[in-house]
Amino acid sequence: MSxxxxxVRRALLSVSDKTxxxxxxxALAARGVELLSTGGTAAALRGAGLTVTDVSEITAFPEMMDGRVKTLHPMVHGGLLALRDNPxxxxxxxxxxxxxIDLLVVNLYPFEATVAAGADYATCIENIDIGGPAMIRAAAKNHGFVNVVVDxxxxxxxxxxxxxxxxxxSLLYRKQLALTAYxxxxAYDAAVSGWMADALGEAEPRRRAISGTLAQTLRYGENPHQSAAFYSDGSTRPGVATAEQFQGKALSYNNINDTDAAFELVAEFDPAAGPAVAIIKHANPCGVxxxxxxxDAYQRAFNCDQTSAFGGIVALNDTLDADTAREITKIFTEVVIAPDVTDEAREIFAAKKNLRLLTTGGLPDVTAPGRVWRQVAGGYLVQDKDNGHIDIGDLKVVTERAPSESELADLLFAWKVAKHVKSNAIVYARDGATVGVGAGQMSRVDSTRIAARKAQDMAETLGLxxxxxxxAVVASDAFFPFPDGLLTAAGAGATAVIQPGGSMRDADVIAAANEAGLAMVFTGMRHFRH
Incomplete structure (x- = not known):
């Protein structure tokens, strides 16, 4: 009974992070709380003039085995686990x-930081805390009488x-501390088990655990009747989770999702090869x-679909400058994310109070391995991150006409964009810019028609x-199952096509391409994005 x-009369403090x-x-000592401690924590407290009792004094055992054994003792765990109302x-x-022991203050060996620093296997093992988690779990179990602080x-x-x-x-407060402690x-065990799976090359271990730290409580989810929150996994990968926000109200659930999609897309384009801009609406690109x-890149991306760009997310692959900031502020934009921003650009954005500006300090490595989790009823789907990459040498020309040098450049550009478009995905591109995007249709031919229609609409808007x-050239994220989608693209004026190939009717599609005078290349790789 609690x-x-x-x-709180007696506290045990043993921390790695001494912040x-x-x-x-x-403050505890000023309240008359007796302080117990171990090793470096005890030394730090004594150095500050505090009176401290070493745990080794109450256990009558010295710390041993390089500190591996110091708190695993009945004098410690009995003090944490004893029920005060049980005779x-x-x-x-x-x-x-x-x-x-009425209060336990423990933060664990820095295992996650050790792994992130690239330490070797033995060093990582030595940074797995044993006594700390054991004490935390004991104190948390006995929260009816014991406080446990881990952060x-x-x-x-x-x-x-x-x-x-x-x-x-109060009991409620101790329950809240116990929740955080467990x-x-x-999370600590998840980090250790995940690291061991990677170290052993176990892509699909029997058990998988994930964890996160609350980064932001959101006003709502995709819709106002859905509660939501944003959790960080502790990754240092540049992106929305690690970005610095300079202005604007807090990001919403949809803002975070769309901003992540935009930045991951624009990161496909190395700034060393030139500026690039992606505009995203509802997780799909409306211009790249x-x-x-x-x-120039922003204006060309904007001219792909000016209507959809309104209220969108803009991602840039290099430092945002004043001239680009002026162009962006000509319409309402929800979020702008870039590796960096000039002071003059920040001043221009400051006049737009509702525009969120984020900087990340760099671009994520789109070729780096990673895992993607998605919840379904009763479980999780886990897969490798789609870091598939195609170079010009990977392309297989399957038509009588080979693409020209300029067509090849546009094909590779369109292919990178198509990777980030919801399936079924069709992307028309010309001169390093999208001119029509068809996304998320049940039929590939419908995506082809929509993309062509959007291109025609922009022609009318721009007076072309x-x-x-x-x-233009056309990229398809998966194979054309029939010639109809390909012929629709040809009818819209496309001259070259990039697609994975692999359909039972590849021969029919190739024949149709030859008859239409199209150049077509196969990648041997598809990019479904559901």
């Missing part, structure tokens, strides 16, 4: 000289709780382009005599 208000430790311990427990404590950011909250309750903590040990400058699809 009681509500429990006094805020001294001030926190001084048998009280009798056992008295018989063995065990004193209660530096909870120091202030505990001190505030003690202040409000005159040196005691989540921390679960290279240019002589970012301003002909559709920009005329003379």
């Amino acid at each position: 009681i509500d208000l429990v006094p 805020g430790l001294i001030e926190f311990a001084q 048998d427990h009280q009798q056992a404590m008295k018989a063995h000289g065990i004193d209660a 530096v950011e909870d120091y202030a909250g505990l001190l505030a709780e003690l202040e409000v309750n005159e040196g005691t903590t 989540a921390r040990t679960a 382009a290279r240019g002589e400058s970012l301003t 005599a002909t559709s920009p699809a005329e003379g």
